[in-house]
Amino acid sequence: KAGVTQTPRYLIKTRGQQVTLSCSPISGHRSVSWYQQTPGQGLQFLFEYFSETQRNKGNFPGRFSGRQFSNSRSEMNVSTLELGDSALYLCASSWGNTYNEQFFGPGTRLTVL
Amino acid sequence: DQQVKQNSPSLSVQEGRISILNCDYTNSMFDYFLWYKKYPAEGPTFLISISSIKDKNEDGRFTVFLNKSAKHLSLHIVPSQPGDSAVYFCAASGAGTASKLTFGTGTRLQVTL
Numbered sequence: 001k002a003g004v005t006q007t008p009r010y011l012i013k014t015r016g017q018q019v020t021l022s023c024s025p026i027s028g029h030r031s032v033s034w035y036q037q038t039p040g041q042g043l044q045f046l047f048e049y050f051s052e053t054q055r056n057k058g059n060f061p062g063r064f065s066g067r068q069f070s071n072s073r074s075e076m077n078v079s080t081l082e083l084g085d086s087a088l089y090l091c092a093s094s095w096g097n098t099y100n101e102q103f104f105g106p107g108t109r110l111t112v113l
Numbered sequence: 114d115q116q117v118k119q120n121s122p123s124l125s126v127q128e129g130r131i132s133i134l135n136c137d138y139t140n141s142m143f144d145y146f147l148w149y150k151k152y153p154a155e156g157p158t159f160l161i162s163i164s165s166i167k168d169k170n171e172d173g174r175f176t177v178f179l180n181k182s183a184k185h186l187s188l189h190i191v192p193s194q195p196g197d198s199a200v201y202f203c204a205a206s207g208a209g210t211a212s213k214l215t216f217g218t219g220t221r222l223q224v225t226l
Contacts, residue, residue, distance in 0.1 A: 045214060055212065102147075
C-alpha cells in the first residue's frame, strides 16, 4: 500500500511570491492534515480537511489556505511569502475517525529568500 | 503556551538497555496520545498510541504508559537498538479534534554501542 506522497520535495521562492504544495493521502483515507515544522516553533498544526471540508484549523494567518478534492488529494497554498515561512511542510492522512493515527508524508522543504 | 512538553531534549542509552522517554501535558481535554519517531528531512513515523481509557499499551519493543492524574506519559523501548536513534515526539489530541495533533518539542535519542 503506497504511503502519503508530497510534491514537490524541495522548493525555493522569494518574498512576496505564492506557493502551492500538494499531498496525496493513503488510499481510502479521507482526512488530510497539514503541519509546519520550524526549528523555533516545532511541529504546528495548520488545518485539516475531511471530505472536502475544512474541519479543524490552527492558529495561522489567512495567507495559509488549503483545499481538498473529491479523491481526497489536498493542496496547501501560501500567499505573499515571508522569510519566516521557510519550513518543512508535512502532510498527514488518516481515516478521519476518533483515535485514528495519522501517517505522515516526507514533507516539502520550502525556502523563502 | 506549550501544552505538550518533553523536558529532556536529548537522551543517550547503551544498546540493549531500556530507553525511557517522557512527556507531560497540561490540557485535560486531551484524550488520545501518540508517539512518533523522526529522522532529519523525513516525515514522522507513527510508533504507538494510547487512548485515555487505558494506562498501558504495548507493541513489540515499545510500551507507552499513561498517568492521567499526573498528566504524564512515557515511552519505553526495550531493548534499545542503534536503529532507534532518532528524534521522538509525543503528540496529543482532544475529543472532536482527533486530527489536530499538538506535538511536544521532541527528545533526541542516541543509542550507543
